Amino acid sequence: MAGNRSLGKMAATALLLAFAALLLYLFGLFVMVLWLSVRDPGSSAFMRATLSELRASDPDAEIKYRWVPYENISDHLKRAVVASEDANFLDHYGVEWEAIRKAWEYNRRQAERGASRMRGGSTITQQLAKNLFLSGSRSYVRKAQELVLTYMIETVMSKRRILELYLNVAQWGTNVFGAEAAARHYYKTGADRLGAQQAARLASMLPRPAYYDEHGNTAYLNSRTSTIRKRMQLVEIPE
Structure with missing residues (x-):
């Protein structure tokens, strides 16, 4: 007993x-979320993981990344990214459960057909949480961490700050991160000078940035760019 x-x-x-x-x-x-609500990050978890992978085969590999404030990023790119990644960005509180359900059903049907193209249901805030703090691994634990961080970010930060952070840490190529580095890598210009077509193409690359960095234009990328270009004026962005 x-x-x-x-x-x-x-x-x-x-x-x-x-x-x-x-x-x-x-x-x-x-505490980390609070810090990043007022301080600009020098890197992200995704950048560090990518650099580690690249240096496994090339010890001299470097990440291309340069922070720029929100006002120095073209409104075209802001609209293109919201149109492409999260059309309801200003209206939700971080997670769109219906979008997640639809993505799961679509991916299940794709798997049954043997198709490889999958769809994500993550919002910009969820992607920011993953890019800043987590890895690219897929597990229930990592997803739970992502959801917790997403609600923390939405509680502490404005939509403007969330989009500013996302545009600066999103991956746009094999070793290219952030709007400024992407603009210079692909168009030899600054993020503030991107035109509507250029912005639409960059936004269309986001789901597979390393692939499009290596392969350039594809029929799908061109089609997706055209679609995003038409949607850009239908979405709102933080002022």
């Missing part, structure tokens, strides 16, 4: 310690 009580106390203690560790972890995440 005494042994059972002792085991029960040990289990309760372990549970309390695990709960305390979880609270400490969440507090640490919240």
